[in-house]
Amino acid sequence: MTDSTKLAARSNRFRWWAGAAAVAAVVAVVLVACMPTGWTGGGYTFSRNQMQEALARKFPFQRRFLGFFDVTLTNPQISLDAARNRIAIQADASVESGLLRQPLTGPLAISSGLHYDAPTRSIRLDQPSVDRFDLQNVPGGLGQQISAIGSLIAGQLLNDYAVYTFKPEQLKVAGIAVEPGTITVLPEGVHVQAKRP
Template sequence: MPRLRPLLWMLAVATVLAGCSTLGAVAGMLGNQVSFTAPQLQGYLDRRFPRDYDKLGGLVTLSVLNPRLSIPQGSHRLRLDFDVGFGALGRDSRTPAGHLALASGLRFDPGTRGLHLDNPTIESLDMPQLGGSMNATGRDLVNRWLAGYARDEPVYQFDSSLLQRLQSRRIGATTIENGLVVVHLDQ
């Protein structure tokens, strides 16, 4: 029987961990907050990109490729870098034509059950494949995409298991603290 005790203990721990599938997705759930790491959000984004957005009645396609998410040290905003491509008149939109970098806070949207960009700002927009600068139409296209993306598309979506555990809690503010995305819970 003494030999079985460690085995039973390990089996119990393994069962508890297997039952908490969200443990792999949530860095920590401590009291009144849930924390996520940049690699967790990156994993979600990797499954969602590349994305194509047809504009101007299909005459132009904006492709957003290769998302790279980071949380700069000491920052209260995350950074997202994308490669972007434009398709028009025989140009393949999946061929990167430039780079887009933006900074943003995050907010929880109950409709999508996810974290969305909040007040994103473009930090840089470099288009060397299009002559280095972008015309007003291209810049407007990127700004419209960014506004729509922030409104409609989560950067990370909560899974059903996490939502069940938070069922009786109200989700409050979302902040970025010490390199983590922190979702604060209200009673």
Template sequence: MRRRLLVTALACAPAFAQEPPESPRPRQKVSAAQIYEALSRRFPVKRGLGGLLELVVSAPGLLLLPARNKIGASLRVEASGPALRTPQVGDLDLVFALRYEASDQTLRAYEPEVLDLRLPGTPPESAQAIRALLPRITRDLGEFVLHQFTPRELALPDTMGFKPDRVTVLEDGLEVSFAPKGS
């Protein structure tokens, strides 16, 4: 009987010797709906090229790209003007990197990058003129606020000694992980 008790105790010893798991860190979730609303406020965007071409970029659709840890927008591009025989319509996909800005407690999208521009039926010279305007449009989008944390949202993590740290893109929104204030 004692031998069985000793064998059982020795078998369980490694489980007791393990360090306790690290205490869970606070996390905050920002829903896809909140992100979409912030993104929608940035559009429509209108840009022209010397009176020859005008682009209107509108109707964003939200893209969540967890594999790249980025968010994006699927946009409608409408091009018109004397440089085109007929108005052209296409689709533009942009992605943005994400960061937390401590000075105003916001989540921000920045570094817009063009993923794809689809202009079916557009003559090559017209498509080239439209592509020439894209860097200007993405530069004009710049950095913008996706979410501003309220003092209430940050109160508990703050009293626990944590600050927002890493932003992770999920299938249904964003997750902000917190880290100890000293790190």
């Protein structure tokens, strides 16, 4: 084999490896482009702000309790409790009724675990509990009913309440379907571990 033949063979091998590297780089760029924002190798992480924005779209929230108390919740604020793997939601509550001269207002604060609901592709509250329900100027004799409303809000209204819903494309990576698994509350967001369905 002559020197020029050896040189041509080396040049061809170099071009082949350079071409393969270019193809690999393009494939990597395409795969990254297919991943939804927030996706990491082990799952999907969304920030407190993303959760806050998703929850804010569901408010104001209105419901009638015990047949004659109209409850309105507005201005939800989410905070994250990584130490207890729970989230906390505080909202402004207003209770109106024909039994009252004026609406009762004050903060409602709940804390809750989270679980994933596959049919709705959503992260939902899991067994929320009322941490605070302080309405101002509650007339004597209605304190027990007002406390019952707080328990009903947590147990019936907010239990299994969707706080974040995945878009279908967020549950695919490079065309492969993934399903949320373990949910971990972090100081600045919530991490949902991915698993194959």
